[in-house]
Structures are given as structure tokens and as C-alpha cells.
Amino acid sequence: MGITAFNSSAFPRVTPWECFTVEWFSVLAEDKRLLTGLRNSLFIGLGVVCLSVPLGLAGALMLTQVKERVRPWYYTIVISPILVPGVVLGISTLLFWDRVGVMFGASRDSFFYNGFFLTIIGQSTFIAAYTMLVFISRLQRFETVQEEAALDLGATHWQTFKKILLPFLAPAIASASVLAFLASFENYNTTVFTAISTSTITTVLASKVRYGIDPSISALAVVIVVLTLIGAAVHEILKRREIARSKLAAEVAAGNRLSIGKQTPWYFDPALIMIFLIVVAGVGTTFMAGTMGVEECKVAVKTEKQRATQERIKALRERNQAKRDVEAAQQAQEAEQKREEKEGRTGTENFNSIFNTDNLAPAEDAPETTGEPENDPSRTGTENFNSIFSTDNLAPKDDSEQENGEQDKKDEEAPRTGTENFNNIFDTDNLAPKSD
């Protein structure tokens, strides 16, 4: 998928490889709908983070406070939005706030009918449950005795929360925020109902897929994947540094070391600098390569394509010519045969007596056609003969409209009379053999 972003082919594909290009990134940068969707998604994502992280935290704290017997019930209830299909949540949100809006007599412009508001609310209903799970797992490792210690030292409950619990939960808040943002960003089935007229990245992508996509979507994928990888790498580095630090701390505590010493700031970490350089170099060379010589390559590809088309046309023509030659030879042979048999013969036997009166007026076989037996060629008993008596066929023109279904469209260039297939049966030779 990522590779297709660098292929100049107008459809996202790897083969045939045409030209290495970065033009799809500029196409992406100029795609107004996609960018609006992206901006809306970012905005909604932030809104969801702001709403669902505090909600999840409150839910998780509540879980630690409720009585043992109530806990499973409480847990089941708060976790249930995850189990409800997103579509149901989306529709429910829409209907609920519509009802609320009606109750307050709000106009259609009010926030009850605002796509941002509804989407943030709708997504938060289940994303808050995700964040709650993150907080629960972190809270399980919290020593409540620390809260008691803070209280005992004179802190108020709010100070205890702010100075002890929140710092402890900080990593969980960070990961819950990332989780909430990503869950919101990639959500489609709830959003598609709640967004109303607002477009998000997923709804724009969905409509693009329906109406035809180009590799700028791959370019977007590349951007997202690269950003995610960098984020993951930075996170990993910071984690390793933390582990290294606590190991050192243990050594200091055991008396094997005097002090941890000053650690270099995290942004000076060699691995981080390496990643940064690789990314810069990769992006730089890609764009240099993708902008230099692309036009020449494209021209070359175009010429090559045209040449290939010409060759195909030529090959087709040759094939048709060969076919015609064979047909002409057969015709000549048949004419020869006919000439030999012309004594006592009408010359029309080969055509299954199509001029017999039986065939010309089949009234008893097809009563519905009695009105115009002669005028409608398609209804007469001559269908089997591919309407060879229709005026089009009888008066051949060069117009390509005359082609009937059997003809290959590729043969347009070779003008035909439309009667070739009937072996020129109306040639004067065939039509009037009696005079001889």
C-alpha cells in the first residue's frame, strides 16, 4: 500500500511500475475534501480525548470506591458500550439528541444537530470505556497507603488527588489519550451517523473508495505510518532509558555506585538522533528522487504506452487482414462451386430457400406480425439470417454505425461494408445467375 504512493500510475498499484514520484503527496496536500476531513477528524479526536479521558478516569476511580458486591454489576454496565455495535451507538446518539433538541425547541442550527458535537458525544460513549480500562489497570498497582500518607501529612483530598494520584496516573493518562484519539480517528460506523453534514477522514475516504481513488490515499497512509513508527520508536527509547535509570538507582541504593550521574537529556539520546537522521535522510532523498526526472520519465512512459498501443493496433489490423484474405479465398472457391452447379439451380439453395414464399409470409406461424409481415425485418422468418435484408445491410455505407454486434470494435479503422460476413450474396453474380 505504501509503495503505491510512489508510483505515478493513476490507480494505486505496484505493477506495472511506471515512474517513481512523490506527486501524490502534493495531490494529497491539495485535496480540499480530504484535508477538511482530516482537520475535522483531528478536532473531533481532541474533543473525544478531552471528554473520554476524564470520564474514564472518573469511572475507574468509582470502581475502586464502590462496594465489593456492587462492583461486578457496575463494571458490566460501564463496559457495555464496547459490546454495543457502533452503528447502534451512532443511531442512538442521533435520535437521542434529536429528541433532546425537540424538547428544548432548538433550531436545526443548534448544537443538538451539530456533527462535531454529536460525533464527539457518540464516540465518547464507548471510547470512555476503553480509557477506563487503561486507568483500571494502572490503579490496580497504586498503593492506597500513599494517599493515606499524604492525608496524614495534612494534605486535603484535592491536594492528595493532584499531587499523588494524578502524577502516578500520568503515564496512563498519556496512553489513554493516545488510545482515545486513535479510536476516534479511525472510527467509521458510529461517525457515519453522527457526523451529519460534517466530513471526517473516514467518511471522506469511504466516499472516495466509492467514487474512485487515486494514490494520494496511499500517500496519506505513508504519512500516518511514518508518524506512528516515529512515535513508537521514541516511546520505546524513553522506556528503555527509564529502565536503565531504575537499574542504576538500585545500584546506588545497594551502595555499589556513588550516584546515578547526570543523564543526557532524552533528545540527545543517540538512538533518537539516529532515527531522526534516518527519517530526514529518507524523506529528503525520496523527495529529491521523486521530483527530479519525473517529467522525463512520465513522457517516456507515455511514449512507450503510445507505441505499445500503436503496435497493438497494427497487430490487430494484420490479423484482420489475414482473416479477410482467408475469407476472400473461401468466397472465390464457393463462387467457383456455384458456377459449376448453376445448371438447374437457382443459386439460392445455399441460403436455405430464403426467397420461398413460405419464408417470406409466415402468417400462420407468427400471427401477431400479420400487419406488417414484410416491413419489420426482425419479425419475419429471416431472423436466422442476421437481418441480411435490412436496408442497412442492403445498402452498405462506410459509416461505422453500421457495425453489427459480431464485429470486433478494434476493427473500426478498417472500413467495412457490413455485408462481408454474408459472403456478398447480393453480388450481381449471385443474384442473377438465370440469364446464363
Place this chain on the structure above:
Amino acid sequence: MSADVTLDDVWIRFGDFVAAREANIHIEDGEFFSFLGPSGCGKTTLLRAISGFLTPSQGRVLIGGKDMAGIGPNRRPTALIFQNLALFPLMSVWENIAFALEVKGMSKLERRKRADELLDLIALPGQGDKRVSELSGGQKQRVAIARALAAEPDVLLLDEPLSALDLKLRQHMRTELRAIQQRVGITFVYITHDQGEALTMSDNVAVMREGLIEQVADGSTIYDSPETAFVASFVGENNVFQGKVNRLDQSAAVVETPYGEFCARPIQRNNQDQLRVGDDAMVFVRPEAIENAQSDSANRISGEVLQTEFEGNLWQLHVQLPNGGPRITRSSINDGRATKHQVGDRIELGFSETSAIALPTGQLAAE
């Protein structure tokens, strides 16, 4: 500032379970007071009631003469040192120490200054910028004390703070704690299941069993004149003989046991005699009070040497009394002149009338 603590008929119940009952204690201002008892005896419960984390089901807690009912732990003049210390791992050492000042709204500069003073007090100068995880067990211990002292409490409560330390460090910290207490002069209430800690540090000790305070007294009284069978058996080693009171006068009780008649000192409780003639009684003798039988020994026993143990400063001798009687222990100081006994030797032992005590039969501490 320092304050006295009074528990006035405190009961603490958890549903049907009574964690503490009839607790009546007065802890003097500036005293080092210990609660001693096996785990699960309710001593931590009482401490939490003093610090305000638990509300007594009945009775009053008074600190400095003021009833503490309805006053939360953050507004009581107490500071608690938790069993696992509960230092704040995300803060540096000095921030931990200055936490109580921070929540009071003191400026950072002042906080730092006070934290450095306290670091000097606990002999960890210049370690303020370390992380808590960089400290050793004993250092963490001292930081926890400094953090509690920073709050300038009238009463410092300590919940088995030394139990996580190894023996050497524990012994060192005992002395240190006592020294700190004398320096700051505030009331210390100390919880422990280690009688050594309780006896060495405390002015007074309360021995608890199953939620009930059995005896409150200074260390030597607890050791020499335990008022109940439980205290006698829990604090220090004791040899026990069960029997019946035969005769009784002011200073001596004669208890008839299957191993002979023993003359022992009866112990009063709340200034009342506990024994009457004919009662079931127990005679307790400390191992160090048992000697080789002398001609004038008031009480004599004989048995077979089961085992000898050398403990450096002491010789421990385990002697089996005849006819399925109890095993008794004798310990004597290793002065280089101690008689060497062989396993299987018959041995005659004796103890004086004053070194043995007679108490009503009661539950003994679990071995």
C-alpha cells in the same frame, strides 16, 4: 509542641468482629509508648484510630486533651510512619520530606531549606536530590521519619517501621529512633510485634492480645512482673509449670504441680490479688533464673539433658522432666566456667522463690 494521648474506652468493630475492646490508655506527653502484640491483635487498628483513618465504634480518642471525633487525619496533630513507609516514588527525597510544608503552601525556597535541615537531622546531608529508589532500606526509613517530622506533629505514630529491615540495621535504627525522639521531644507511639524493640526503646509498653490490652507498664515491669499468662509467655522466654494453689500468703504462693511443690511470687493485677487457694495456677520461671540446684534452693527439679546449645554469650540447656513432663530451658552466661553437660546426663536444677511468679492459668502465646 508535644501532646498526650488518651484512649477512653475505645472499641472498634468490623461487623461482628471486634478488633479492639475496652482500650483505656493514657500516653504521657513526650513519652515513647509501644503497643506490643502478635500480628492480628488489633494494635494497628488502635493506631489508625489515633491517626484518624478509623472512627472508633465506641469511646473517645483525645489528643492534647481535645476530643478528636469528627476530625480527619489531615487535621490531627499526628503523623504516621507506615509499615511500608509509603514514600512518594515520583518525588525526590527532599520533595518527599517537604510534602507537608508544600501542602501548607510554604514557598519552595523555605521548603528546601527546612528539608535540608531535616536531612542533617537524619544524617543524610546532601542527599535531597536523589530519587527515593536510589536509597537503601535504612535511608528510606530515615527519610520517612524526616517527612513525618516536617509536619511538626505533636504525636508521631510508627506502624512497625523497622520490620522490613535486616537485623543489624534494625538494631541500629532502634537506637537512632530513640535518639531522634529524645532530640525532638514529641510523643512517639510505636507499634511492633518485636518485644526487643518494644523493651529497648519504650518508656511504657502495652501488650495486646486479640483486641484486648493485657498490661500497660514499663519494660522491666512487663518482663519481671507480667500480670497475665499471655504476657508472661509472650514477652521473653519462660518455663511454665501448671498446678493448683496449695497455700497462699502475702509474698508467696505454693503451687502443687506434678513435678513438685513450687514456691512463687503471686502477681497482683490492678492492685488486686489474682489467686486464691485451690485455683488453677501457672508458675513461670525465666531460663536465666534457673541454676544448678543449691542446698538452699527453694524449688528443685530434676530431669535429663536433651540438648545443649551454644549461643556465644549464652549456653542454652534443654532439659526433659520425667514422666512426660514439659521441656524446660535453662540459660547461663558463658563465663568460661560453665559446667559442660552431656546429652543424657541427669541434672538437678533449682530456682529461687522470688524469681518465679505464680499467675492464674490462662492462654499462652502461640509458640
